[in-house]
Amino acid sequence: MTLLGLAFNSLRFRRGSFAATFINVFLGAVVLMSFASLFDTAGGVGVSSADASSLTTIAAAVGGWGLVIVGFGVASTMNLSVRQRQAELALLKATGAMPSQIGRIIVGEGAAISIMAALLGIVPAWLIGRVVLDALTSTDQIADDVSYRFGPLALIAGLSTTLLATAGATTISARAAGRVTAREALSQAATDGRSIGRGRIIAGGLLLVVGISCALTTATVLKDEGFTTLSVAGQACIASAIGLALLSPLVLRGLIRSVELVTRPLTGAAGYLATTAIRQRTGQATAITMPVIILTGLAAGTLYIQKIQNAANAADGITVSADDKGVETLNFIIVGMIALFAAIVLINNCVASLLARRQEFGLTRKLGATPGQILRAVAFETMFAAASGLALGTISAAIGIAGFQYGRTGSLRLDLDAVPYLAIVGTVVVLAITASLTAARRSLAAPMIDAAGVART
Template sequence: MATGLAIASVRHRRGGFVASFVSVFLGAAIVMAFASMLDTAGGPGVADSDKNVLTIMASVIGGWGAIIVAFSVGTILAVAARQRAAELALLRSVGATPGQVTRLIMAETAVVGVLAALLAVPAGFGGGYGLLHILQATGQVGDGVGYRFGGSALGTGVVGTLVAALIATWVTARRAARRRVQDALLDAADGGRTMGRARLVAGLVLLVGGISCGVMTATVMDGKQLQTQSVAGEGCVMSSLGFALLAPVILRAASAVLGPLLGGTGASARMGVLAVRQRIQRAATPMMPIVICTAISTGTLYMQAIWNSTRTTMTADDKNTATLNYVVVGVIAVFAAVMLVNLLVSETTNRRREFAQLRLTGATPRQILRQVFAENVLMLVTGVLFGSLAGLLSVVPYSLAVTDKAVPDTSIGIYLAVVGGVAALTVGASLAAARRTTRGPAITVLRGAAA
């Protein structure tokens, strides 16, 4: 019964499930690609040195990648459930029990997740094959090693991603279904202003863990060891995830500091600052991939640049480390970019009713676009600032460990390229979605939203 209703719900709201589908699809493909290295390492005739490289690629890079994927998929699914707060409250008001509402949302996620994970198998197979080819082309794995795609890839990619999606959905759905109908409707109306205590504690714990890794890198680790970069990299990941979880608190403080400066540029900018403060929880959600992408990209690329500056010749281990770092940046940057675009388009499109009401009160589409631009400038500046801080928590300790200098002798071009890419994605995706949302008569938009 629940499955049939879930399938009907997915068919009726296909557009609303696109972001969830893309997130699960891409996440499963990434996890499968790295996990296939374990299958390849277990193949016949693989030398111990090749097994070591393949295992490191799967466990270290794939492990952190899986954590980021689970974090991102959970965020996308939580946003999708939060956008339906009013709908779920109405279901409760007509007699649906919390258990029935939870089962419906879980069944919807299962339908979308199973379809996305299964369709991701060919992409995961191709990604793993390409990853092995890169390792062989750089001489880190022998040419005779054959590619294998089996139980590790399928179990971790399909089953693991689906389980992570269902757990994230269960937590969100259970919390939403147990709320009183009045509270749920109020939360849907005000955009969500509060952050859970568990999220606050998790963010602080991750941030403390990241700082601890940075202190250990600068004071304990030997700069000549590969583990130094590994510990510094772990600190960067943990710090970025910590800041991402604390995004609502950070954005609230940033709006108080930067809001008057931004609001002084015009009426549309002041409206944008007020809109961010009104819907702080939802406004902070797209800031999370900005923090993660900025932190991991700058942190990893600058650590590699620092290491390259100290080497006259690149050994096999150096090439292995460089490949790992570039793969990390490439995979996480692409995934964070897709997540960023998904969240921006989803959140902006979900405001079509709000934009239509503004137009009926006299606001022009151009003024609405300026308001959205101001909102994204505030979010972008805050996200880049704290993403850069998370990156510095790894770059500065690593530079001290390797070169005895807090400020490395590297080009600022890496940082400018990362920030420029993040800014272009943020502004471009949000303005494109807002422009599409403000097309057509406002009355027609309101009727469509009500339907």
């Protein structure tokens, strides 16, 4: 059997991981192609230079950050999938497979999923792109006579960026898997003990510095620069969120020791199972934490930055222009789509990580744990990962909000409504707990003896 055939055969037996990655890539392709269609629309007949410039700017801005966020979401799912397959990869290495061959298997799977997902995303992207243009014209940011076009630029830009994001994500996962020896892979299959790489720490630190720098620039250099100030403040939230997401494994490992000391007397056996699982499988916990950080940082940051802008305009007696309304509408559209993508990544990662633990749950039941204890342990793990993500996401949002607040009002004093933030927290908790407990119950539905010998996902 060829390596590509082996890759496809592996996908057939790992439907859970395949579905999670497929959905993430599909939604990412829809987001990227829908906004890339604005390039085609900008090049249409009769489009004014001002409208063409606005459409191109919007498409480029969303495409750039969309590529980063989609790539990040796909990378988290691919990394989770690779971690779940350490025993399989160890067996391949033990039978003589080279690291480059292991890499080609992983990249081949990613490419196959990416192509299928991107092609199926064309029709939804066409529909959503039309909705985006309608929103722009309804707020008078684009002339009403601009006709929607979904052409080669949307397909080329959308498909190429989707493939680029997936290729980058799978290449990183493949390189990490290729560096692990067969003996290490077998031990990591049980403990998920791979340490965080130096490159990841450096990248996370640099992005965090970029986010803080954008916030400082917003507070000092870009005071009252309108859309530019809003844009840079938003970039501060995004860069900080991605940086903290990359560093989240270090945070989880540091927090779990303190949490264990406090909660162990209160949670009993379920708490012991949960804290042990988090220590040994930090990578799976961060698969939940990372999309929560992105979702919280981006949603909270954008919502409150816009609220600060509106409140400052009202205090100064400034009449909101059509352009300002258009910017606000555009912000909500962009953030809504990317936040939806992050939310679905969260659900997929919760489900994929728990379905892959069917064998672990079966062995735990053989050792005497009850299904109720396992479910409580899963709830504890999920709440810990989600709460950590909410805390780090809040920090990333606060970086951008503080910079914009000072630059717009000259003060760091905030008087904001807590309802939007509480809505974000509630949404994250409900999504994470519902997805995790549903997947855990499905894993526990199998007979104990059968589950203890099943490793498929």
